Amino acid sequence: MANVVVLGAGIAGHTAALHLRRMLGRHHTVTVVSPNSNWNWIPSNIWVGVGKMPKTKVVFPLAPIYAKKGVDYRQAKAVAVYPQGDADDARGAVEIQYTGQDKAGQTEKIRYDYLVNATGPKLKFEATEGLGPDAGNTVSVCTADHAVEAAEKLAATIAKLKEGQPQTLVVGTGHGTCTCEGAAFEYTFNVDHELREAGVRDLATLYYLTNEAALGDFGVGGMIFNQGGFESTSELWTSSLFRERGVKPILGTHPHKITSSTITYETLDGEMHDLDYDFAMLLPPFGGHPIKAFDVAGNDITDQVFAPSGFMKVDADYTPKPYEEWRADDWPKTYQSVGYDNIWAVGIAFAPPHQISKPRKTPNGTVIAPAPPRTGMPSGLMAKIVAKTIVDRIQIGPKAVSHHVSMTEMGAVCVASAGTGLTRGSAAAMIMDPVVPDFTKYPTGRNLATTRGEIGLYGHWSKLMLHYLFIYKAKALPGWQLIPE
Amino acid sequence: MTEQNIQPSEPKPQPVLDLTRAPMPNVKTLKARYNPFSQFGRFVAFNYRIMKMVVSSGH
Ligand SMILES: Cc1cc2nc3c(=O)[nH]c(=O)nc-3n(C[C@H](O)[C@H](O)[C@H](O)COP(=O)(O)OP(=O)(O)OC[C@H]3O[C@@H](n4cnc5c(N)ncnc54)[C@H](O)[C@@H]3O)c2cc1C
Numbered sequence A: 001m002a003n004v005v006v007l008g009a010g011i012a013g014h015t016a017a018l019h020l021r022r023m024l025g026r027h028h029t030v031t032v033v034s035p036n037s038n039w040n041w042i043p044s045n046i047w048v049g050v051g052k053m054p055k056t057k058v059v060f061p062l063a064p065i066y067a068k069k070g071v072d073y074r075q076a077k078a079v080a081v082y083p084q085g086d087a088d089d090a091r092g093a094v095e096i097q098y099t100g101q102d103k104a105g106q107t108e109k110i111r112y113d114y115l116v117n118a119t120g121p122k123l124k125f126e127a128t129e130g131l132g133p134d135a136g137n138t139v140s141v142c143t144a145d146h147a148v149e150a151a152e153k154l155a156a157t158i159a160k161l162k163e164g165q166p167q168t169l170v171v172g173t174g175h176g177t178c179t180c181e182g183a184a185f186e187y188t189f190n191v192d193h194e195l196r197e198a199g200v201r202d203l204a205t206l207y208y209l210t211n212e213a214a215l216g217d218f219g220v221g222g223m224i225f226n227q228g229g230f231e232s233t234s235e236l237w238t239s240s241l242f243r244e245r246g247v248k249p250i251l252g253t254h255p256h257k258i259t260s261s262t263i264t265y266e267t268l269d270g271e272m273h274d275l276d277y278d279f280a281m282l283l284p285p286f287g288g289h290p291i292k293a294f295d296v297a298g299n300d301i302t303d304q305v306f307a308p309s310g311f312m313k314v315d316a317d318y319t320p321k322p323y324e325e326w327r328a329d330d331w332p333k334t335y336q337s338v339g340y341d342n343i344w345a346v347g348i349a350f351a352p353p354h355q356i357s358k359p360r361k362t363p364n365g366t367v368i369a370p371a372p373p374r375t376g377m378p379s380g381l382m383a384k385i386v387a388k389t390i391v392d393r394i395q396i397g398p399k400a401v402s403h404h405v406s407m408t409e410m411g412a413v414c415v416a417s418a419g420t421g422l423t424r425g426s427a428a429a430m431i432m433d434p435v436v437p438d439f440t441k442y443p444t445g446r447n448l449a450t451t452r453g454e455i456g457l458y459g460h461w462s463k464l465m466l467h468y469l470f471i472y473k474a475k476a477l478p479g480w481q482l483i484p485e
Numbered sequence B: 001m002t003e004q005n006i007q008p009s010e011p012k013p014q015p016v017l018d019l020t021r022a023p024m025p026n027v028k029t030l031k032a033r034y035n036p037f038s039q040f041g042r043f044v045a046f047n048y049r050i051m052k053m054v055v056s057s058g059h
Helices: A011-023 A042-048 A063-069 A144-162 A181-197 A234-245 A376-395 A457-474 B027-032 B036-056
Strands: A003-007 A029-033 A038-040 A059-061 A072-074 A076-082 A092-098 A107-112 A114-117 A167-173 A204-209 A224-227 A230-233 A248-250 A253-258 A262-267 A272-276 A279-283 A343-345 A412-418 A426-432 A452-455 B004-006 B015-017
Touching: A003 A011, A003 A107, A011 A029, A011 A063, A011 A376, A029 A076, A029 A107, A042 A144, A042 A181, A042 A412, A042 A457, A059 A063, A063 A072, A076 A107, A114 A376, A144 A167, A144 A181, A144 A279, A167 A181, A167 A253, A167 A272, A181 A204, A181 A234, A181 A279, A181 A412, A181 A426, A224 A234, A224 A452, A230 A234, A234 A248, A234 A452, A253 A279, A343 A376, A376 A412, A412 A457, A426 A457, A426 B036, A452 B036, A457 B036
Parallel strands: A003 A029, A003 A114, A029 A072, A114 A343, A167 A204, A167 A279, A204 A248
Antiparallel strands: A038 A059, A076 A092, A092 A107, A224 A230, A248 B015, A253 A262, A262 A272, A412 A426, A426 A452, B004 B015
C-alpha cells in the first residue's frame, strides 16, 4: 500500500489527484491538502470581475467530489516538508495547518510515499506599497472573491460615469516582475466592452499599464503569427486591438507606490511618473508559498529544495547564464524535485529556469522583467504525467521510467472574451504553441500552423465551451477523463 | 509605432505608446467578426488547432 499526498487543489493538484485516484487501486491512499474548500476555474474570474458572471458559476466545493471519489481531503495548508523523514519515521512527511473542517489552527504531520507539490502562486501584493485589495486601493481578479470586489468597484465607477463624471481606469501589472499579462489583457478587453455597453466609453480614459517592453509580449517574448500569407506579430495584433478600442498602453513599467488616487511608477528609461486614477485592477507578482524544508536532524534545508522565489527546484537547468544563452532544453521535463525522487512540483509551483521575455533594468537599477507564465493547459498536463509516473513507480517499481513533457512542447490558449449570449459577445483568441519557444525546432520559435491571434464572435463561443467543459471535468462527472487537460 | 509620445491633454502627462500607425480593421473585417457562418468555420478551425496541439503534446 502506498500513500500519495497532493498539496494544492487548483488546476494542477486537482488534476493530479483525480488521475491518481482513477489509476490506483483503493488499497492505496490519495490525500489532498488545500486551504480553500472550493475549486475555482480561474480563467472565468475575468467575467466575475466585470459582473458578467456570479461567483457561484466559477467555484464549487471540493469535499463532496473527494468524498465520492475516495480521496482523503484535508482543508489545510502545508507549512513544512521533511523529505528525509524525521526521528520518528524514515518516511517523508508534510506538516500541515488546518484552515477548516472544525480544526482551524491545529497542526498535524502526515506521512507520504509520494508527494506532489501543486501549491500554485502566493499573491505577493506586499511587493509594491499600497497594491491589492487588502491595502484598499487597487483590485485584483486572481481569486473569485477578489473578482467579486473588482466587479463592485467597476460598477461604482460606471455609475459615476453615468452621472457625467469623467473617470480614469487602469488595468495591468502591479510590479515589474509580474507574470500573467494575458489576464490583464483579457480584463482590459472586458472593461472596455462594459464601458461601451453602459454608453459611457467617451467619458472614460482606459490605460493598460504593463511591465512588458512591447505590446503583445505576454511574458513570452511575443509571438509570430502566420496571417494572410505574411508573418505578422502579436505586437501588431495587440496594437491594432488597442487602437480600435481607444486603450492607452504604457509599457515597461514598475509601480513603486500606490495610494487611493495615484500610481507612482518608473519606466524603462528610469523616469518616474504619477498616474491619477479612479479604478485600477493591477495583478500582483507571484512567488512560492512559504513552505519550509527540514532534514532528518531538523536542520533547515529550504534553500536546497526551493529556489529563492519560493518555487520548488525540479529537473531544470538552473545554471546562471546570460539571457541570450538559454536553451529550450533548460526547461524541466519530469518535474521531479532536486535530490528527492519521490517529490514533484507541477503547475505554477515549480521554479522556472529563466525568463522567456528579455529581462531589463532601468538606469536606476530597477528590474523590469516579466516572469514566465505557467498557464492552465500545461499545469494540467504536467499534473497528469506526474500522476502516471507515480502510478508506474507503485505498480512497476522504482526503476519505472518517468513520463515527461516540457513547456517547449505544450501550448496555451488565452481567450479574452467579452459580452453575453451567443450572438452579442466578442473575443480576442490566442493560441501559443509551444509556450516556451524552441528555436531548434521552429525558425520562429513556435509552430506557425497552430500559433494564432484572431478576433471574432467564435472566440466567445470557445471561451464559453472551455468554461463548461473544464468545470464538468473538475467535477469528475461521467467521462471526465476523456476531456484533455 | 514603438515611439512614446507625451500626451499634453492628460491631467498629468503619461508616456503613452503611439498607436496611430497600428492597422484598423475595415468594414468587411468588422462584419465578418459577427457573421455566424464564417465564425462557425473559424470556431471549428480554432478548436481543431487546439486538439492538434493537445495531441502533439502527448496527451
Ligand atoms: C485572472 C486569471 C486568468 C487566467 N486565464 C487563463 C487562461 O485564459 N488560460 C490559461 O491557460 N491560464 C489562465 N490563467 C492561469 C491559470 O489560472 C494558472 O495557470 C493555473 O491556475 C495554475 O494552476 P496551479 O494548480 O499551479 O495553481 P492554482 O490553480 O492557483 O492552485 C493552487 C492550489 O494550491 C492551494 N494552496 C496554496 N497554498 C497552499 C499550501 N501552503 N498548502 C497546500 N495547498 C496550498 C491553493 O488553495 C490552490 O488550491 C489565468 C490566471 C489568472 C489569475
